[in-house]
Amino acid sequence: MTFAGAAARLAGMAGVAFGWSPDAFWQATPDELAALVRGLAGDAPAPPDRGDLARLMEAFPDGG
Template identity: 35%
Template sequence: MTKDFRASAAHCAGIVPTVLGWTPDQYWSATPAELTAILYVVSAASPGSQTAEPLSRTQLEKLKETFSYG
């Protein structure tokens, strides 16, 4: 299980900066619950998703403000 976690964490570490614009320190400082919540919102708003409307500019800016570590 540890090997799977390491592989998943490394994979996410490569994706998160592109998707969320986070630095490596921001990624590694986030809790799994924080990352899960944010990625859920992002994936629910992705094209073709049936679970949510796309994020508005205001919602995106609010997320950036709430989860900004800089």
Template identity: 50%
Template sequence: MTRAFSPGVPPLAALAAQALGWTPEAFWHATPAELAAALGPTTPAAAPVVDRAEIDSLMEQYPDA
């Protein structure tokens, strides 16, 4: 399967310029991996799960909070 490269370039260049402040030169010198790393994760990290025992422990440690 072959996908055309050119249709995806303008939106990515615009995103790099707006979100990262990259110049066109910076965009064209970056690798796809560098662009992905600069933009960060595409899904939010899951919040840590805190169980009742941990909450109780924290409440004992910080009773005036």
């Protein structure tokens, strides 16, 4: 299969699995697509908890 054929097939599968339009597929990064695939496979990391969020907010405060 050619790259173009494989990309078209993957774009179609992303449309079915994630409701993505072709534009959404082509604008997504490989990491974004991989994160969604991991989520479907049950391999997604746990979401951040309250402590994680507090540490991130302290490390990266909103400034004005």
